[in-house]
Amino acid sequence: MTSAMADAYPSVAEVAAAASAFARFRPGLCALRQIGRSREGRPLHLLTVGRGRRSVLVVAGPHSDERIGAATALRLAERVAADPWLHARADARWHFLLCLDPDGTARSEQGPAVRRTPAEHFRHSYRPPAEEQPEWAPSIRAADDQLPESQALVDVIDELEPFLQCSLHGNDLGGSWIQLTRDVPGLAEPLGKLSAERDVPVQTGTYDAMYWTVSGPGVYVMPEPGEPTQFASLPEDVNRSTWVRPHRYGGMTALFEVPMWASRKVADTEPHPDPARALAQLGALLRHQSDRARLLLAQVRDTLPGRPSDSELPPLLRLAEGLAAICPQVAADWEALHPSPVPLTRAHLAALDIAARRISLRAAGTLLRLLDGLPPALPGAPAARIACEAQLAAWAAELTAGHDLAWIPVPEQVDLQAESVLAAFRLLTD
Structure with a gap:
């Protein structure tokens, strides 16, 4: 087979x-x-x-x-x-x-x-x-x-x-x-x-x-x-x-x-030299990406016909909103890891960095999937699509460059x- x-x-x-x-x-x-x-x-x-x-x-x-x-x-x-x-x-x-x-x-x-x-x-x-x-x-x-x-x-x-x-x-x-x-x-x-x-x-x-x-x-x-x-x-x-x-x-x-x-970074067992600083940086990254995702969400939401209420939002938009909303909660979890019950290595911080960037990439991809289902001539849709595509490309490039990925x-x-x-x-x- x-x-x-x-x-x-x-x-x-x-x-x-x-x-x-x-x-x-x-x-x-x-x-x-x-x-x-x-x-x-x-x-x-x-x-x-x-x-x-x-x-x-x-x-x-x-x-x-x-x-x-x-x-x-x-x-x-x-x-x-x-x-x-x-x-x-x-x-x-x-x-x-x-x-x-x-x-x-x-x-x-x-x-x-x-x-x-x-x-x-x-x-x-x-x-x-x-x-x-x-x-x-x-x-x-x-x-x-x-x-x-x-x-x-x-x-x-x-x-x-x-x-x-x-x-x-x-x-x-x-x-x-x-x-x-x-x-x-x-x-x-x-x-x-x-x-x-x-x-x-x-x-x-x-x-x-x-x-x-x-x-x-x-x-x-x-x-x-x-x-x-x-x-x-x-x-x-x-x-x-x-x-x-x-x-x-x-x-x-x-x-x-x-x-x-x-x-390769996720296999590095060396103790991280400054986990508190690295966790604080990841927390800041999560909050910044959450803010940016919320701006994209607002732009996409404004394209929807009839301006639906929260209870009437399409499932894909609710999914993207949930991804953006969880970022500050995740940031608080990670910042509380120092002092940590687990000795933090470079591999741990690399894995957390990947996870942080993945959340916002999923949000941007979900918004683009939603836009795929809207009429292309809908007012605001082309601009929202361009903004989401540009942000997804930028976030993906940062992730790729930061982790030297190999297929x-x-x-x-x-x-x-x-x-x-x-x-x-x-x-x-x-």
Whole structure:
């Protein structure tokens, strides 16, 4: 399915077609079924390989702007089908949820198909707010208001009782790393080896796992209940997400991150010489970008017919406003990191710098997506588009120059992620 993969991410439709053909030609070993539908009616496909008693669940596409997972799932299905050690002799069945958020992922397919620049990536990718992300939604939404994608994932976890759930993520900028809800001793060694072979830095400081326990370079283990798992400004709660659902059955979840663009700075383990000053500078950057994003928001809002009230604003505008509004809260979180419970390295500050700049780039890209849906002759729309495009280009150029980014070809992203999953599986089964 993936042997001749181009340097591009496959679409939701292409992945489904490839999986259907794969299962059809291996009727005794593989099966493809539908386990639910998305909010917009797209099917949620589960590809199963093997007939063992123990289940591995691989979840692709948990974030709609992180498209590597589906290609990795197809690669893993090929590897498992071809190697009895991975299914029959390990008494395992592998289940691949091919895309958890097909609606959002389909939106991210717009724009250039191959090797986008960072500016093109943020211009065309789509990432909904946390309450609309299927893995996070159960920790934010009311119990009687769950997304159908979240419910389908919870149901399949309850059905399969996996000893290992693998969530396939893809950070846009940085390095490779793994987050675990339970430790897998020794996993840092293969991660480091696999990453070095592909010239991908192992991310030793990350915004996502700042408070997590370090098991080894690039491997982070979820803190004990009651300990902080992330910054206070973020609405998600790891302990009520779909990541911990396999714990009911003695299982665990591993999140595998590989970058689109590599930045060596996220692997620098040297202590930062002046973290207080650097955090203050990042706080100022966040507030400045928030102010600039608010000006763009006002300009775009003025183009909307009828000047809608806050409750009537288009979803994309509400999303952009939420991104701009969270910047001062994030700035306060980061400024409070000194003195820090975590010894801050250059890698930590590099990761925070990337995260800060990413928020505003997503806001600008979201505004441009909104403008794409408006009549081009609408009064004020051309000027708003020019302003948003210029700001996105400037912010993307600053990010690129500050982190010396290097594109990782899609086949190498897939290879690194797939081999990291297999390394975790072998450590748990050997």
